[in-house]
Amino acid sequence: MRTIRIILMGFGNVGHGLIDIIREKKGILAKQYGLALKVIAVIGSRYAIVEEDGIDLEKLGGCDKHSKGILQYAGNVSEISSSKNLLDRLEGDVLVEASPTNIETGEPGFSHIHDALCKGMDVVVLSKGALVQYSKELWDTARLKGGRIKISGATAAALPTIDMAQYNLAGNDIYKIQGVLNGTTNYILTRMHREGISFTEALQEAKEKDIAEANPKLDIGGFDTAAKLLILANNIFGTSLRLKDVDIEGIENITKEDIAEAIKANKTIKLVGEAVKETYNLRLRVAPLALESNNILTRADYKDKAVVFYTDLMGNISIIGGGSDPRAAAAAALKDIINLYKI
């Protein structure tokens, strides 16, 4: 049995979900993978729990998420002054970075990941920001320090995109990737197609159902799709492209008429993220495309995601589906931990 000491950064939906899953899966983790996962710290934005002998996951799972839950578990803890200082004095094997993400600054994720790598830890990343802004820096640091970075939870969560490219398709030349990578926009477009409603109506509905955020600009403007595409592309193709290198067009201007026209032509409009290898270039773009009905991406409905990999040896391979809830994202992190350490 191998004991792995986990430091969890962030205790929102996904962080809390991970705590639950690690507890529920204890038996399987031991039996099937030879792993005992010991969470030695949970670090929120204001408070932290540190227990080097392992946090009581049953108890923590019964607490709320965010600062409130940490306080419920730990009673009267003092506010943390700096997560860096805290991280510095902890001895863990892997950092799970699940802080709130900011794809414009990459923080606080970048500092967390960088600090952990510098301490010789491995990192499992769920938040996109650092990977969008500092991909090259992080991989350079990992190489230098001998640490490993796993990013399943930061690309399409439960849909295994990066594993697919790096493990299942190892040895292939992947010359194109096309994906429906954002659940919110896909929900909106699906509703527009099925019900003939307008973009504004569909967006309103998505907000009411908590599918779209109050400020949905990142989703409907195509930026979330672009961020996921960029992370995938930089990791699969070894490039160091930036968000500014992605041609981005959102779905704000898709009209009822556009949809009606697509339907008449037996097509479906999807917001597609696309990476295409050109002779001297990797071209990245996000745009609403009218896809032929035999394109497998048209089968991703509502909050579903889907990706098609075009390869030289194995033909075209598509993956589709995957839960889109925080628990599914947490499961992607657990998967990464297993694949890093399983015996």
Place this chain on the structure above:
Amino acid sequence: MRTIRIILMGFGNVGHGLIDIIREKKGILAKQYGLALKVIAVIGSRYAIVEEDGIDLEKLGGCDKHSKGILQYAGNVSEISSSKNLLDRLEGDVLVEASPTNIETGEPGFSHIHDALCKGMDVVVLSKGALVQYSKELWDTARLKGGRIKISGATAAALPTIDMAQYNLAGNDIYKIQGVLNGTTNYILTRMHREGISFTEALQEAKEKDIAEANPKLDIGGFDTAAKLLILANNIFGTSLRLKDVDIEGIENITKEDIAEAIKANKTIKLVGEAVKETYNLRLRVAPLALESNNILTRADYKDKAVVFYTDLMGNISIIGGGSDPRAAAAAALKDIINLYKI
């Protein structure tokens, strides 16, 4: 750079394809995975090439397949008396087993794999027979000897089914698997659906196009699907089930009328292999099922394959597509070699 010594058993379409791919991918294998693949022996049913310093892949790639190609490469070699004796005196890292398969006897694959494991080698398996007949024996031997067995090429070749379950979905409870796993029957059913032709007509057409074999019993009777399902199930669920444990119904009795009725109900008939976890049992069956049009398996047309994994944490994840030519199967073996040894 890590040098891996490969012994290739079988020099048919797939074996020859692997030789080609290893040669073509030399640069990528070195640069991306730190691997130098050295083929030290190619063992056919009657003749063999042994070159401990590495066979000239350029030259061998230019030769025919089968015994004829081996003789073209090696000139006047004497017939081999026993591949076991030959294997015994070779020092390799990995055996690639690509001999003609016999799912009733499991030979000659079983002897090859067993002998290689006993010598402390790893094995990459492309032929199904041994895995269908001797799954438990092989895994027991591997455990005892510390060898590893990879089987991507033996389940759905280019479609990464086993990797999906064991790597991409690690930590999940997979409680059901449904797949369209046989290209020949799927071609026949697709033609019957699209053209309204009879089973006999569609089969005849498949034979003329070299999609169906002269004796297509294994395919149309559902046995090939059952063999793949069994290999998947035993490896994913850790069971030791046998072919006799699979309920098998083929597509021989599907009539034009069955198809017409399915179309009227907006359904599609597919030959489905299904593994379902029950409380005290794993139920395996192969049967033609009329699937609802929203079932993703209905999107696997002609020679396409598809598999849906039902999981507790990540929802339903489907994979679809993948080349079905010998080169794609060879690529599955190369992928396994990379994942065994990459640096």
